[in-house]
Amino acid sequence: MTRIIVADALDVVADGLRYRLADRSDLEIVAHAATGTELLDQLMYIEADLILLDVSLPGKDGIDTMRTLHRRFPGIRVLAYSALVAIEYVNSMLIEGADGYLVKGGDKEELIEAIRTTMAGGCHISPAARESVSKGYAYCDKRMDGEYIGLSQREREVIVLIAQERTNEEIGEIMHISPDTVKTHRKRVMTKLNVRTSAGLVKYAHDRRWV
Amino acid sequence: MTRIIVADALDVVADGLRYRLADRSDLEIVAHAATGTELLDQLMYIEADLILLDVSLPGKDGIDTMRTLHRRFPGIRVLAYSALVAIEYVNSMLIEGADGYLVKGGDKEELIEAIRTTMAGGCHISPAARESVSKGYAYCDKRMDGEYIGLSQREREVIVLIAQERTNEEIGEIMHISPDTVKTHRKRVMTKLNVRTSAGLVKYAHDRRWV
DNA sequence: GGAACAATACCCAGAAAGAGGGATTTCGCG
DNA sequence: CGCGAAATCCCTCTTTCTGGGTATTGTTCC
Incomplete structure (x- = not known):
């Protein structure tokens, strides 16, 4: 059972994801955070395996949240989830420790596959975002930190x-x-x-x- | 590497244990707490595998500390360590979740063996204390809690x-x-x-x- | 005394893992 | 272009694990 927390300013996105994962008994959305601060709060008492983190969050944005998140909960997996594919967003999220970058707009299959890959220790980067990733940047090794x-x-x-x-x-x-x-x-x-x-x-x- | 915290009112006891474990590269005393409160504080930021917990502690005594400890850090192993073998002490410590009861006065070998047994999931009860243990009391299963x-x-x-x-x-x-x-x-x-x-x-x- | 369980030990057959080796393709880098 | 790293596949051989048993010795419990 993979427990997922969705961090997205819009409730409807979280509901949409809930709907998409409704028939997956192994994937459960256990919480929804509308802001980065709310997410960090929730993580203090909610057990989760994966965060679906939007880059655009009110207040403390996704990148900022990602940085704090990665320091405070280094073990948790984070899949960046955004409609934006600008190079600075994609790279920043990966640099701050995201385990992948999923572009909003993909279908259910890409979502499931991205989650699967991430949970298996892999690194899913949506094709649209992949082009933005700095060449030669070992994004997939970020999460290994110093003990790579x-x-x-x-x-x-x-x-x-x-x-x-x-x-x-x-x-x-x-x-x-x-x-x-x-x-x-x-x-x-x-x-x-x-x-x-x-x-x-x-x-x-x-x-x-x-x- | 087993990280040990010694909780004993007397510094000299901690030093004695340090001395005894000096040649054990796999066993390290990472901290010494003089009171139960100090121990609980230390556990918040010091990573430990085993607590050597004296029953006689000033203020919040060993049994009380054991109770809190077991609730707050259910996974950590605790080896009660005391000069006292009175039935109420031995039983109380085990009931509150201690993984064993080592009587002060034993030699280095008993200490090492007790630590080894405890770390291996076993339950070491010193012979002197064993007689005090309620007959039929499934002390070794305490730590399994509800999910036994x-x-x-x-x-x-x-x-x-x-x-x-x-x-x-x-x-x-x-x-x-x-x-x-x-x-x-x-x-x-x-x-x-x-x-x-x-x-x-x-x-x-x-x-x-x-x- | 008998039932139930824990702990011990052994036998056997097949599946899986561990330890060597070699080999090919792809792909980025200098 | 050649180099090296990553990823893929194959072979052999030994060791270990896995899943069936069976059996003996205690102890605890009713």
Whole structure:
């Protein structure tokens, strides 16, 4: 169960998302914050796995909120959600620690997929926003902060899926790759992290609140 | 690395423990609290894995502190540490959520063993205090609180050790049983918790902050 | 005394993971 | 263009785990 908080000035957007996720028993919108301050307040007592954060928020804007959010709750995943694709917005959000950038206007499928990718440790950037992302900017590694130890995006995705009690076979299906590739990723990660068992990986993922 | 906070009115006791654990690179005393209030304050900003809590504390006594502690930080492990073995003290501490009762006066080995047992999800009760424990009192299950789902102490120990990246073989050595027995425990736990992979066990342990 | 449970240990078969290796494609960078 | 990193896939071999059993020894409980 993924608990989501929607931070958007408009109630109707939150309701729209609720509607879109109505048939997803694994995704639940647990709260709606109309401002950045309200969001930060809610996070003090509401448990959430993912924030859908609009860039345009009254008062303390999305970027500002993102910065505070990332400092105060470094483990929580944030998917920027905005109608704006201007380069300064996209980059700023990613620099401040957003795990992806979803452009408003996409369909339900993109929404679900973006959430899935984000929750799996990946980084979803909508095509429209992707062009704005600075070339060579390692946006997907932002969330690793100072302790970035050289895991690739795919490798992180594999870790998270392993931590979700999945076998190489299942992970292969989810990621649309062969189980052998999953094993390769797994091996590399274990070498990099210097662990000998899956438990070590799971521990790593949990310590970083990836799951 | 196990981070320990010592709560004892006397500085000298904390220093004594520091001395005893000086050669243990895996055990570190990160703080000393002279009162229960001080301990609770420290827990707000100091990360700790284990509390060595004296029953006799000035002001808010050990039992009272234990009660608050258990409510406010349900995941943290607490090993009661006292010179007193009176039945009311021992029982009260265990009832309030202590994970064990170590009598002052034991040697270094008992200290280390008690810490190890506690960190492994077990329940160390010093022989002198054991007689005081109400017969049939399921002290070791206290920390499971409401969500006790029928795991035995040994089974919990196994989970914790699995979560520490250990193989059945290693766990067998640590617990002084054959790896086959470890497997049996493991199997039973997996059935009870309805998980199919080690990752599931690690997740379970982490969710409950056993590791 | 018998039922129930915890803890111990073993057997077996199959699935999965761990540890080596090699190989290809793609893509950005200098 | 060549380099390196990332991502993909494959092979072999060993170890470990997983899921069925069975069985013995205690202890607790009724």
